[in-house]
Amino acid sequence: HQQKQPYRQHLISKAPNKNQEKVHLSSSTVSDTHFMYSLLGKRTAQVLWQSSHSSFRMMATQQPARIAVAQMRSTNDKQHNFEQIQTITERAKANDVQFIFFPECCDFVGTHRDETLKLSEPLTGPTVEQYRALARKQNVWLSFGGVHESIIEETGTGQEVKNIYNTHILINNVGELVASYRKLHMFNVITPEFKFRESETVRSGPALVPPVETPIGRIGLQICYDMRFAEASTLLRKQGAEILTYPSAFAVSTGRAHWEVILRARAIENQCFVIAAAQIGFHNKKRESYGHAMVINPWGTILGEAGNQDLDVVVAELDFDKLKSVRANMPCFEHRRDDVYNLSTRVGLAYSQDTAAKEKFSFGGIEIPPNTIFYTSEHCFAFTNIRCVVPGHVLVSTKRVAARLPDLSPAEINDFFQTVCKVEKVAERLYDATSSTVTVQDGPDAGQTVFHVHCHVMPRHVGDFPENDQIYGELNRHDKEPERPRRPVAEMAAEAARFREEMARLGL
Template identity: 40%
Template sequence: MRPYLAAAIQMTSIPDLASNLQQAEEWIDFAVRQGCELVTLPENFAFMGPEAEKTRLAQEISDRAEEFLGKMAQRYQVFVLGGGYPVPDRQGRVYNTAALYDPEGKEIARYRKIHLFDVNLPDGNTYRESSTVVSGDELVTCEQERLGILGLSVCYDVRFPELYRSLVDRGAQILLIPAAFTAYTGRDHWQILLQCRAIENTCYVIAPAQVGNHYERRQCHGHAMILDPWGAILADAGGEKPGVAIAEIDPDRLQSVRRQMPSLQHRRLACAVIP
């Protein structure tokens, strides 16, 4: 692992697959022109619409999203993370899936979101992700000589610190947290949760995000971010419009913070690892 630039892309995806992929390609192109070697897309990058419609179109979304990710990674010779898209199962539901592709256009890691967003918010919005989505059950890390050891997750996972501690137990140095965080919860919790996951695990955090109005009452917080292992915000795409947060991932900084704050070596309680 050597220093490299990473990008956390911020999108306003809508219920239009072609439009979303075009938007994603434009931001990937921009990030690569800035020198980024790892480009990450948010949850629902390919399609952001009502759950029933997303499930109905899941096979098409999945096929086109995966073709797109492989093509972008190979064309631009970078690593590309698709932060969340529906992959159908055999029972008519889907897995909320994040996939990482290498510069040859090959998939090298696949994560199925473990924690599903079933919440009644005070703003009147109700979310029942489990009505259409099947929970995953595997932790996923991916070691790459150029990038270090990446730990994969998606959105609501960020509220469950035991998941990230388990990823660190498997060697994770960079935590990927693509999201479509609601505007209501994001304004109070998003930044704090990202900083907590960075600080307590002394890891870099790369968190691409959705922003703005997507359909009907669905509005996302934005603030795609990259944070260092001290919890410092290195880049923030803001909360108003699509954009990209770009920052350097530096292995020397990672090791320096872990020497200065060796909390991972001082643990006294066993960590529950998900099989």
């Protein structure tokens, strides 16, 4: 044990009820211990890792970040699936975990497309409400790594569900749904076991979701097949992820070949913890999952792995000093050649008061009122204007103060113009336009008066100026005429709220 080699003890004696098993826990040391136990009615293993020379942290405190990772076998019986979730939650919480991770399809696995659509629910439905109540009751954070979120469409005869999202949700310990991510990559493949086309039922999500701040660290949300696309995990790491999650219902043949290899690769290349909850066994006659739920540290070491049981839970402690050490001693992300290659993303956030509490934005040295900001991305933000040339005239600026476009990094340039395109799309929808003037005054001879890179987005209509290009003269004058009053902040805030609402509706 001085070498910290993992070991397990599994001591089971029969309880009076022949369908149940009594559990005995045994340990040898406080600092290096593995426990295995059986859940009532199910053979279930729990692995508890501790390092005798590690210190842990939980955001503001320096306490252990203890998590549980579930393995289960879902069917089309939603109530039985929830009972599995309850059992795992109760047993994990008894071991003082802060966060429990459940796999893809934890709500159900349908036997065919029509049944899947019929059983799916919106995130406001009874299944997610059960999850929220469970989190409140147990005072624990829960990750449900792939529920079937129904997409309800209006038809001539009423409402109909034709497609769903595969959605990873996080629920905090008071039962609030704090984040949701819709799976990006559709599993349309032919394996030795079966032909599977996820896109026949599931609609792919619109974007990555920025890492979510939680009591155990910043979590990047992914689902199953997403793990094969390394760019997504790299973008999440660049945005601050410390933990990458891959809840899965992985096929058996590909699982044997690739499951551990891919998960360890994602941990090593991004220097993050990887948490992969898993489905296992036959869900129906046509579908079987690989299992092997696991937790991996930033060095690529497997901290714990579930066994072959239908119902299994791995408990692990995440050593963030190890994460810091790995990143400091091998600073790969400082060595990246963004001047030669780089990744960009459509990740962005509708601005909220939660964002305002964490980050302040200024434009040309002036702090922008938080309620007038309607969108943020990794490098940029968008806000309403104090003086408008036309209705809907808004601004996009960079977070970092840079005077001109050539002063921006490749990543900032990509992000800047992607943000401009999104804002233009929403502005045209809100102001019933099909055209826009989009312009950057880059330098004083081009009319720039605020030496902080920004773009004017102005929806256009036929006849809004006698001569179309007169808008440029008006743009050059609009902030220099003292008699032109500034808009009230309340008016700008109301407009920003409309932009936020429309961007959320469009999934931007």
